[in-house]
Amino acid sequence: MNSHLDLSDIETATLGHFLSDGFMAPSIQALIPETRVFGPALTVRMPGDDGAALVDALSIAQPGQIIVVDRCGDFRHACWGAVTTCAAKARGIAGVVIDGFITDRSAIIDEAFPVWCRGHSPITTKPRGIGGDVNVAINCGGVAVRPGDMVLADESGVVVMDPGQAETFCRRARLMQHQEIDILDRLRAGETLAQITRGEKSSA
Numbered sequence: 123m124n125s126h127l128d129l130s131d132i133e134t135a136t137l138g139h140f141l142s143d144g145f146m147a148p149s150i151q152a153l154i155p156e157t158r159v160f161g162p163a164l165t166v167r168m169p170g171d172d173g174a175a176l177v178d179a180l181s182i183a184q185p186g187q188i189i190v191v192d193r194c195g196d197f198r199h200a201c202w203g204a205v206t207t208c209a210a211k212a213r214g215i216a217g218v219v220i221d222g223f224i225t226d227r228s229a230i231i232d233e234a235f236p237v238w239c240r241g242h243s244p245i246t247t248k249p250r251g252i253g254g255d256v257n258v259a260i261n262c263g264g265v266a267v268r269p270g271d272m273v274l275a276d277e278s279g280v281v282v283m284d285p286g287q288a289e290t291f292c293r294r295a296r297l298m299q300h301q302e303i304d305i306l307d308r309l310r311a312g313e314t315l316a317q318i319t320r321g322e323k324s325s326a
Contacts, residue, residue: 146263173247175254185214
């Protein structure tokens with residue numbers, strides 16, 4: 123994987139113009155609007171109310187990683203809050219994506235820590251140590267995620283890419299975003315979208 127790949131200017135919605143796979147369920151959304159993060163996935167599988175695996179992940183995470191949490195279908199317990207946010211920031215983690223709920227919303231926002239989740243719950247997980255895994259293949263938001271996969275998350279959602287393909291995908295997205303600027307200028311100048319679209323087709 124190219125650990126120096128810069129996705130800071132790439133929008134998930136642009137990738138969605140030509141990719142169909144790798145996008146998590148749209149219900150997994152950013153807690154803080156206008157936030158974008160990218161980085162290799164540190165995967166966590168957390169069943170039920172057992173939060174031990176997340177404790178382990180937060181103890182080994184490397185700067186720039188994104189923790190991706192498979193809640194194994196649990197939509198009752200919050201696995202992330204003020205304490206985990208503090209631990210993540212201390213480790214230099216770029217953000218967290220959770221197929222489930224969080225708590226301590228205000229504390230997380232105050233820390234400006236990037237979180238993607240399905241919502242909020244006052245009932246929390248406990249470090250029981252009876253199940254869960256770290257750095258294994260998981261499913262998050264309907265997407266298979268392997269350790270080290272490239273994750274890009276922004277205000278539109280979350281996409282997971284194979285590290286070997288991410289650079290090619292992002293190069294194409296960057297070109298599309300540049301072309302979109304020209305389209306917007308033409309629309310503001312008075313052309314209709316039909317004229318522009320037909321023109322693009324006829325010149326292809």
